[in-house]
Amino acid sequence: MSTRAVALHEQSAPTPGLDLQRVRSDFPILRLKVNGKPLAYLDNAASSQMPQPVLDRLIRYQIQEHSNIHRAVHYLSETATAAYEGARRKVQKFINARHEREVIFTRGTTDAVNLVMHGFGRALLKRGDEIIVSQLEHHSNIVPWQMLRDEKGCKLRVIPCNDAGELLLDEYEALFNDSTKLVAVTHVSNALGTVNPVKRMIACAHARGVPVLLDGAQAVPHLPVDVQDLDCDFYCFSGHKMFGPTGIGVLFGKAQWLEKMQPYQGGGDMILSVTFEQTVYNVIPHKFEAGTPPIAAAIGLGAAVDYLTEVGMREIADWEHELLTYATAQVKALPGVRIVGTATDKASVLSFTIAGVHPHDIGTLLNEDGVAVRTGHHCAQPVMQRFGIPATARASFAFYNTFQEVDQLVAGIRRVQKIFA
């Protein structure tokens, strides 16, 4: 480790609010060794790890509470229903939604965006209507809107970004016209880490009467999110990127929109009454939760929300900012390494390329050092096209990561450069 790094370590002890040793001890998987090296898990933007309280909650549900929800009057069904609806209230509080009926459980962010595409887009948009997306979107906030475009004859307009990976707000404002019916943008870019100025962008859209959907998959695990303060109309995120299980996600939607929207899927639980002549749909949020949901996963997400609340989202954001600042300085100092995405406001993500080395070779070699990073286009090919590269290597941090793990990454990059010298 360089003297500079040591100095930085001393200056940047974790903030008093975040006890790094304690939070690390809550995550059993972080004790793993990979290829004989301590695991440095830096692929949190793809999926994060679960702390012991979430794992314990999942097991308790399975051995003491499991039953179907909203169905029977017996003990287990009542218990499971209370836990499931309790998780909804936890999520509501966590993102500060006005009503718990504005919180819909989905399979994940992708499912949430698709729900809005079907329920809002198919029901309320028509030929010639326009949807604004950005250059920075994950495929899950592009492809559903393209499907809608092709089906309804709508148009997609794209907000460009500059070389730092920041959206160009003047160009954004110029995209609006009388046909603009929705803005669908990411809160935090999964490929570059850019935090978009979404509050300003929402105000701009609302001034023209246009609702806004935010893809919050990369924001909720890293920043305090308040949907009332943002005033977004829809907010989508995933459980497994915020220290909960896979298979569960959330669509927040303002009640006024959800009431107008068509159900996404038909089936049990989303109805009030069914005859062969007519079906009366259930009220929100149940109208959008057809069939037996992933009950355990929802309850696990509730436990993850409790855990994050206890650690503190402000403390998490502050510590991750220090980590990212440190990592950026270390990686930037390496000759031949280019950081892709240099926005002023960033969260969690450090995407980079090494001259003369394909990202997949970087990934394989870093894995041998126990360092887990993602390599590829990160389901954001338009971002790669914008920067003229096929792929990047991406380190993405969570609050349980350490300076030592950043050093492990940097040493790994040096080894890659040596092998390919």
Add this chain to the structure above:
Amino acid sequence: MDSKQLYQEVILDHNKKPRNWGNLADATHRAEGLNPLCGDHIWIALKIQDGSIEKVAFEGESCAICKASASMMTANVKGKRVEQAEQLVREFREMATGRLDVVAQANHLGRLAVFAGVKDLPSRVKCAILPWHTLHAAFCNRRTTSTEGDADPMGLSAANESA
């Protein structure tokens, strides 16, 4: 497995100085190969006369494993009969997917056996196989090929094909 097994000198050397790099103006067969998951993208051009590979060239953008595999492949098949090259395509695929043990079983791979270690890295198997896949497509007069879908070397169709 560690890098000494896969990222050997010979692979690093072919990555740095790929043999038969470029295009052929007088090609009789061409194909484009794409590995959409990691972005490996190569073009292969061949001049085949009387069933023999007179010239072969490749270019594109890819990881070291793919580029070295393509470079060594072109060096290897040049001057060979198409059916000999097709035999190598089969053996290389079987080695890379762990169905051919290059030490225990007879084969014609020679120095190409440096890629045997890729079988322990399932996410990189496609990188090594793509050039061979593309060569086969060129022989069959298919202009484009991919390592996904029906052509997935790790998928069911490949297993069926070898069965």
